[in-house]
Amino acid sequence: MRSRSKITTLESRFPLLAIENDCIISKQAEITVCFELELPELFTVASAEYQAIHSAWHKAVKTLPDYTVVHKKDWFIKESYKSEQTGQESFLNHSYHRHFYERPFLNHHAYLFITKTTKERMRMQSNFSTLCKGNLIPKEVRDFETVRKFMEAVSQFERILNDSGFIQLRRLRENQIIGTAEEKGLLEQYLTLSVKNGSPMLDIALGSGEVRVGEKRLCLHVLSDTDDLPSTVEVDSRYEKLSTDRSDCLLSFAAPVGLLLNCNHIYNQYLFIDNSEDNLSRFEKSARNMQSLARYSRGNQINKEWIDRYLNEAHSHGLTSIRAHFNVLAWAEDEEEFRKLKNDTGSALALMECRPRHNTTDTATLFWAGIPGNAGDFPSEESFYTFIEPALCFFTQETNYQSSPSPFGIKMADRLTGKPIHLDISDLPMKKGIITNRNKFILGPSGSGKSFFTNHMVRQYYEQGSHVLLVDTGNSYQGLCELIKGKTKAEDGVYFTYTEENPIAFNPFYTDDGIFDIEKKESIKTLILTLWKRDDEPPSRAEEVALSNAVSGYIEKIKQEDEFPSFNGFYDYIQTDYKKILDEKNVREKDFDLANFLNVLEPYYKGGEYDYLLNSMEEVDLLNKRFIVFEIDAIKDHKILFPVVTIIIMEVFINKMRRLKGVRKLILIEEAWKAIAKEGMAEYIKYLFKTVRKFFGEAIVVTQEVDDIIQSPIVKESIINNSDCKILLDQRKYMNKFDEIQAMLGLTDKEKAQVLSINMNNDSNRNYKEVWIGLSGTHSAVYATEVSLEEYLAYTTEESEKIEVMELAEKLDGNVEDAIRQIASKRRETLVN
Template sequence: MRNKMKAATLESKFPLLAVEHDCIISKDADITVAYKVELPEIFTISSDEYEAIHSAWHKAVKVLPNYSIVHKQDWFIKENYQPDLQKEDVSFLSRSFEQHFNERPFLNHTCYLFLTKTSKEKSRMQSNFSTLCRGNIIPKDIQDKENITGFMESVEQFERIINDSGFITMTRLVEDDITGTKEKAGIVEKYFSLSQTNTTTLEDIHLKSDEMKIGDQIMCLHTLSDVEDLPGMVATDSRYERLSTDRSDSCLSFAAPVGVLLSCNHIYNQYLFIDNHTENLKQFEKQARNMHSLSRYSRANQLNKKWIEEYLNEAHSQGLTSIRCHCNVMAWSDNRAELKHIKNDVGSQLALMECKPRHNTVDTPTLFWAGIPGNAADFPSEESFYTFIEQALCLFIQETNYKSSLSPFGIKMVDRLTGKPLHLDISDIPMEKGIIVNRNKFILGPSGSGKSFFTNHMVRQYYEQGSHILLVDTGNSYYGLCKMINRKTKGEDGVYFTYTEENPIAFNPFYTDDNLFDIEKRESIKTLITTLWKRDNEPPSRSEEVALSNAVNLYTKKLKEGIEPSFNTFYEFVGGEYKGILEEKQVREKDFDLANFLNVLEPYYKGGEYDYLLNSKKQIDLLSKRFIVFELDNIKDHKILFPIVTIIIMEVFINKMRRLPGIRKLILIEEAWKAIAKEGMAEYIKYLFKTVRKYFGEAIVVTQEVDDIISSDIVKESIINNSDCKILLDQRKYMNKFDSIQKLLGLSEKEKSQILSINLSNHPKRKYKEVWIGLGGSHSAVYATEVSLEEYYTYTTEESEKHELLQLTEKLDGNIELAIKQLAAEKRNAK
């Protein structure tokens, strides 16, 4: 049926013919291969790495034949975070985290690359010959088979060069990705709807002399199409001042200002047109001669001759390839007032690149049409400028926003730039990929930098994902979280050990839920009793070891007969029944001095000074408890209690390591590690950090003083060397000492720059602190620890806030979750 409307149909102007063998064929017989590109994350690339990425692009472009087009298309779409609340087992704190970020706006980046083979005639077409302007589309030059085969071979080489660089990943798009299916939209459909969602609706395209509209979206276009609009110099990267210091440089790609730093809906198109290099230079030679002959009539001709000769000299002397280039920023909005701001934003960002912002109104439809995937050959040649491959590639965007880990396990952090929640795996996937060889972590941050806040956030999520957590603390940092878990599990979990005069710390290492005492449990009891009995420099003799081992074995058999397990009954057994057994065997006093043994252990027997310590009435088997906190602040300087409590802690975790196969275990030692190391327990720390990885475990040490690291051999030899994950918080307080920290931790210049950028440019309307996470010396980034008010009151270490929470909890009959909800609600209402 004949179209009688004044408007043309999209079908009549559509420049693409078909998709065959995963290639886009245009109606002018141009062939395009499409890729989705994964770029490195922003703020994770050093200047040298930008050079390496630039070099990889250069090598790849050089393999393409003449009359090829490289079209890189970067989409930046504003989206709102959608919380994941569908799971039935979402905890109170996880739900509050997701709700806190509900509808949080962020910029989503998607990058495509289109490699097109066109013809010599088509590469010279101007805007008046665009398929948008023609009544019919008839190809003048059909590609021959040899050209197509050569092009496809060079495309494969291009892909291999880029993927082998180790920085960028190119994935070939297949037919369904290009054309779409019933379930999802293809890239062509997405382009015409200015969307990256899987379900899109095609809308009317409205072309006027001064503006272009797609549906309700009004477009504005800024172009870099003339050498005069470009800066005097370009580079692979530029210094990002907001995150740089006088001691460090934070680097971004040269074109980053029109990438993730431009916070509006926009597409950044980058075109490289590879013509015949030799013919280009001949043309310039001819122009130079013409300019010379006309130089007497115009000073401009003299200057143009000079510039053309400089271009030719560079091309010949350095072996550079002459190409044409064009870049444009297409932005849009459905609100004219907002569009005005967007125009200004795009212009100011281009100005940051030292480019002259040129708002293009005449060629918007033609350039939009050329941006259709597979239609780069329809680009108007007058909108391009001559340059060399190296300089043109500097206008490529080389980084993307932060990406979540593709892993079922991990922790929730936040993108420092946009505030979008991220799922981050810093344990399992890095192990699988060989980035790290153990899951141990070393955390360093001065007082007030947010260490305990971050560790609370991390261990809470580990616990909710099924891990066994054992925490050794010296400041009540985990009291709120532990009490919440205890309340939620109705006392079954969330065990908090602390020492007060009214309620001294107490254990019962002889109790098990199942009344089974395997070799690991018996060894644990023997180690504990040996610690009580002997000094560090006084190891037991072989005969004493045998006697103690027999005593423990016989005692555990008696427990199955119904004796109450405790140190008291063990002491009575040794002093009574076992004494008789030793006499029958005629064991000599010099082989095992029973009287001395009982005398040394008497303080821990009923009536003794420490009779409470190993005779707890609470029948708790710590093997089955998944969240245990030992708060040692009040006893860290006690010569008797501290070593005993420490050995019990270590034995509890080692018992978990060996008896819970396939279950993730985590021990986190806060500042208590200093006291532990002093009391002769250094060997336990060394053992833990070297062995825990074999048992699906993680050992984490937290410290705040730089001098602790520098002065402690334990930290240097055991903790740092066996911690492939290093986590640092704000180090500006130690700026003058940071060189020694850098050397000790083996940090690169890139990692140093990242660490010194922490909290330098935080968003004023968001409350968060940043943290640097480094994995194996090869992968590192800075993330934000931003949480909901409910999580804040759970984790807070501010004394006044903790006191307020405890008072409200008491009023609510110990319901700490309800108290946290009320405090958070009051805070929101106050705002």
């Protein structure tokens, strides 16, 4: 049973007095301004950017007055992923959230506390801590002028960091500091070491041998002496696991005790800004004393040399003398976990080439000084003298991946922990001016996971209301299309493919609403011109006029007579009614050769070789179909069918593009773009990529051959230059060619290092592949494409797995969803057993 004499109330020892104007006022009359920090994301910062961040911190710290404490506190808390599901989620979306449910990850929050204290308080030692005093008598707040100058300096500090473009400071308000009835504030979070609301009452045991907060046992490692520090420090460090002999993946110097330390912990970073001149004068005096005593001890001589070096650095480079302290406060509830985190923390410090020092004596004092606003209570003997620049190298400068605030986007996963993140690579970057179009260029060799990523992306686009049109050459989207078709009862999920038994067929004259606008007429004319004329045989002006009149005349005829439109009907109109019109106008044969026209188009008329192609009797208006796949692998080398099909595909999308106002449209062209370009369709691609952005649309091209992007002028001029979003998958097999790819895509060295790090350090316990996404050379990162088993079965391109799904679906009356659900359930049972 505890001795009551050792128990006291928190209120009697609590060092803080009040919150005034969102500032913490301590009972020692110290003022603390509180900020929340927004840092760059992990693995997204290059060496020059780390230097810029370091420089911004240095400039900001130098604006602060003497006797100020800068306390940066980084919280790293283990949490579990909880999805915000709605009741109307799709089958695949629900399976995705279920796959990630309770996925553990390390969450990061960074805070900054700037405290104005006094010369006397800065020199206090641990035995003078407020923790040791019987009671605290509040002092009067210092004079107004001192407070005013301090707040001005803090404002300058904030402006310098915010203007850097890398770090954002947000001032914490009173409710965020002390909390509300519903939510914990920062003070309560720290005193319970928990960010969860509704935790039990405060129970803190601060002993000399062990410190506990509730059931949490604290483990403290400190860097408080120069003997603990490495011989040299850098602004950044090379992360070997994601680096190659051709590229460097960089992290901040202190990253090992940040996100890379996978346990509940707080990393405290203190800078104590004394009067630099007083510090240097004291060192001058100490050096003279050492000099006079050097004859009695070699240690005094060595110390004198170290002091001289410190003074020489300060005077020759105009450096500011400060004190610093860094510590890692970790906690665990059971003994085995405590031993593990103690070893892990020591190892993390060793990776920084520091000497790990597990502190048991001053844990309580340092924990108490870590209370937000109580930095003035920090024991001076636990700090060491240094300069601002090297001290700032011990600041963590990155955070974990952050979800986009945009309502539109796709779900990807954090490459370090696998936590799902919401990523907008279209709307928000457009709004911020990062990109000027939504087009995307995707490059990845066979087996790199292109199909999974594109399936995953277009499925989420579709579920968010987009119209999706896919041009494929390998049945990559068949499973997803069939799933959508079954779910929407054939309202969506239209799959066009060519087989001898069921050849591909269209009706270019059919519209669901009977509207034939200019775009529809022009697309029909383009189609007929392609059938009539060769690429090297442009039509004359008279022929264009005659054809335009023929199309308009036929459209008027079907409107008046309520006739079902078809190519057969158009052909009949040409050789009857339109022939009479030409005769009446005395149109000469050299201006429009009607016999030649009918002869060339006869194969597409009833009884002709391709009479099925343009005479589909199905009343399918693709304008309102939201998910369409054209699988053209069987006809991509066919000189007759392929040009016709590609024109119809382009006509379908351009029709959507112009007529569907305020609706997102997406066209994704797989390897088919190569064949399209060969068949004289380059102008369509150029037009598409330059125009689609004006109609709330995206054009996406996917390829796997490096030589394609290097050698094709179509890709270079039309696709790459008009695609502000570039997406690359594993390129390591092209490592020797990557300089050419880098030059062609205009990638920076940072982006090159990110791309070459793909899949280098994947977690063997998770099944995923990584993908690099870059936006206009300014924002880029590597993400994980991880999906549920149900999504895998919908996206898979493995022939045996596709057959298994489709055969079972056939037994279930075509229900692909039930087939996937049953196969996934069976596989999970097999894994468990």
